[in-house]
Structure formats: structure tokens, C-alpha cells
Amino acid sequence: MPSSAKHALTRRQFVAASLPVLLMGNAAFASQQGPRLAVLDWAWAETVLALGAEPYAVAEAPLYNERVVSPALPATTIDLGLRSWPNMELLKSLHPGLIITQAGYGVPESRLETIAPTMALPLFTEDRTPLALAESGMSAIAERLDRKAEGDAYIARFDEALSKMRDTLAGDDGRPVLIVKFAGERLVDIYGRGSLFDDVLQRLGLENAWQEVGNRWGFSTAGLDAIARHRDARLVIIEPGPPPSLAQSRLWNTIPSVGAGRVFTIPPTWVFGGLPSALRFGRILTEALTPA
Structure with a gap:
């Protein structure tokens, strides 16, 4: 074997090694310059961080790192309390320079405007x-936030x-993908x-097996028979996987994709996120579907 071959990377190793570099944004250089930010939605909180800024206060901050990662x-x-209804007295006492929230969710923009200038941005419409x-x-x-250059650079990297992920998956077996999370x-x-x-699946050139129209966030809650229909x-x-009692059952193992070994379990990814969550999902999915 030629010496150069000993150092050749598998496709999976290449993806794992190269994507973290692409995912590096300006968060490592975050500073507290600009207005004091209160962010009531995690998609916009991760967006602020990706731009190299730091939110001063975030709704349900203790859970953010567990769910968004x-x-x-x-x-x-x-911590400002619930995303759907934060602690308004605390919010007011912090004297934020800007409040960022998701339009159509939680406290109405008109009420937040009485505390500080507010950006209510749509996401799921x-x-x-x-x-x-x-x-x-x-x-x-x-x-x-006067970070237009940072925003443009992040979108270009995205x-x-x-x-690159799409190119990596170009030799994929072409089977449609069913993305599920146990409820x-x-x-x-x-x-x-x-x-x-x-x-993200569309951007990666992958076919989504699930074509039914779901709720406003784009998902449907269904029984195991819905999975079984997509043979x-x-x-x-998305972790956590099936409960042990189900995973060991005949019912679970007779599902065609399970019986054929076409099951991929991936780490938690925020399903209601912005660009950083989309990028994280794309990276994790590409690594999972790329042959070792």
C-alpha cells in the first residue's frame, strides 16, 4: 500500500473534519458592544450569538444549552422565564436597549414596545x-446591531x-428520508x-418521505403505523430514541426500515431554530448518512 493511502480520509472522516471549520462563526469573538439585548425566542438568541453578540437576558436560558446545544x-x-410568557417585571427592570421576539408567539409586540424598542420577526408562518x-x-x-458584515459572512458560510454537504451526499443511495422525534x-x-x-433536506438534495401537511411548525404527530407505511x-x-420496551418489541422490529437496518439516530437539534440550528442539523444528518 502506498504511504499516501495510509493517510487517506474516509468520506465520513472528511465531513467530520471539515465541517466544524465551516461552522465557525463570530461567536468566539462575542462582545457586549451595542444595545443590551433581551431575547425571548431561542432561534433569534442563537442568531445573535452567531453574529458575535451576547444576549444580556434570554427566556428559559437554563434550558437553552440543553435543547439548542x-x-x-x-x-x-x-433567565427571563417562559418563552411564551416571560417575567415582565424582571424584563422591565433590566432596562434592555432592544427586545427580540418571534412574531405571532408569546407576548404581543405592542406590549413589549412599552418596555423597549422591539423587533418581532416571523419564522413559522x-x-x-x-x-x-x-x-x-x-x-x-x-x-x-450594526453587524451587517458579520451577517453577510455567516450567510455566505452557511x-x-x-x-459541500450536498456534494458529500451526491453518492447517496437515493432513498427518501423520514425525520421523526418520539412524542x-x-x-x-x-x-x-x-x-x-x-x-434543509431540500437544500441537501434529499427527498422527504413525509408529504402530509402538518401543523404551523411543519410536523405531524402520528402512530408507528405512519412510519411502517414508508417501507x-x-x-x-432525533434523540432520545424509542423507549427500551418498544425497541425490543416485535412491533418495532417488524417496521420495514427498522428490520432492514435503515435507522439513524442523531443528537438533539432545535426544531424551531434559525440558521445555526439548520446548519447543525445539516452537519449531523450528513455525518449520519455518510458511509464510514
Whole structure:
């Protein structure tokens, strides 16, 4: 064997080694310059971090790092309470220079405006284009924080990263993908059109096996029979996987994709996220589907 062959990378190793470089944004250089930010939505909190800024306060901050994972919130971030209904007295007492929230969710913009200037940005709407709205939201926040160059650079890196992932998956077996998350012992949320995950699948050139119209966030809650109907699909499960009692049952193992060994389990990814979550999902999915 030639010496150079000993150092050749497998496709999976190449993906794992190269994508973290592409995912590096300006968060490592975060500073507290600009207005004191109170962010009530995690998609926009991760967006602020990706731009190299630090939110002063975030709703449900203790859970953010567990659910969103990356980019991580600083330990000093103040917790504002529930995302759907934050502690308004605390919010007011912090004297934020800017409040960022998701339009149509939680406290109305008009009420937040009585505390501080507010950006209420849409993400999940009837148009069902969350990825496009995540990008326009990043651009809007970047402009407001005087970080337009950072926003443009992040979007360019995002596009480049997804393009490389698509190239990596070009030799893929072509089977459609079914993205699910367990909602109960025998109930799953299945992600289709209008979900952030479906938008990423399209960018990666992957077919989504689930074509039914779901809720406003793009997913449907269904029983295991819904998975079984898609006999040729590759099943991608967002952790945690099936309960042990189900995983060991005959019912689970007779599902065609399970019986054929076409099951891929991936780490938690924020399903209601912005560009950073979309990028994380794309990276994790590409690594899972790329042969070792």
C-alpha cells in the first residue's frame, strides 16, 4: 500500500473534519458592544450569538444549552422565564436597549414596545418557509446591531457549508428520508413541509418521505403505523430514541426500515431554530448518512 493511502480520509472522516471549520462563526469573538439585548425566542438568541453578540437576558436560558446545544449561551445570561410568557417585571427592570421576539408567539409586540424598542420577526408562518425567514431574520438583526458584515459572512458560510454537504451526499443511495422525534411511547412527530428540517433536506438534495401537511411548525404527530407505511425510507430519529420496551418489541422490529437496518439516530437539534440550528442539523444528518 502506498504511504499516501495510509493517510487517506474516509468520506465520513472528511465531513467530520471539515465541517466544524465551516461552522465557525463570530461567536468566539462575542462582545457586549451595542444595545443590551433581551431575547425571548431561542432561534433569534442563537442568531445573535452567531453574529458575535451576547444576549444580556434570554427566556428559559437554563434550558437553552440543553435543547439548542450550539452556539452556547454564556453562563452569565439572565433567565427571563417562559418563552411564551416571560417575567415582565424582571424584563422591565433590566432596562434592555432592544427586545427580540418571534412574531405571532408569546407576548404581543405592542406590549413589549412599552418596555423597549422591539423587533418581532416571523419564522413559522402560513407561507411555510422557515429557512428563508431565518436568513432574512439574521440579516435584519445584523443590520439593527450594526453587524451587517458579520451577517453577510455567516450567510455566505452557511450556503457554502450546505453546498459541500450536498456534494458529500451526491453518492447517496437515493432513498427518501423520514425525520421523526418520539412524542410518547408509540407516538412520533414527523417533520414535513413547513419545518426547518424539510427546508434543509431540500437544500441537501434529499427527498422527504413525509408529504402530509402538518401543523404551523411543519410536523405531524402520528402512530408507528405512519412510519411502517414508508417501507423504502431511511428512518432518522432525533434523540432520545424509542423507549427500551418498544425497541425490543416485535412491533418495532417488524417496521420495514427498522428490520432492514435503515435507522439513524442523531443528537438533539432545535426544531424551531434559525440558521445555526439548520446548519447543525445539516452537519449531523450528513455525518449520519455518510458511509464510514
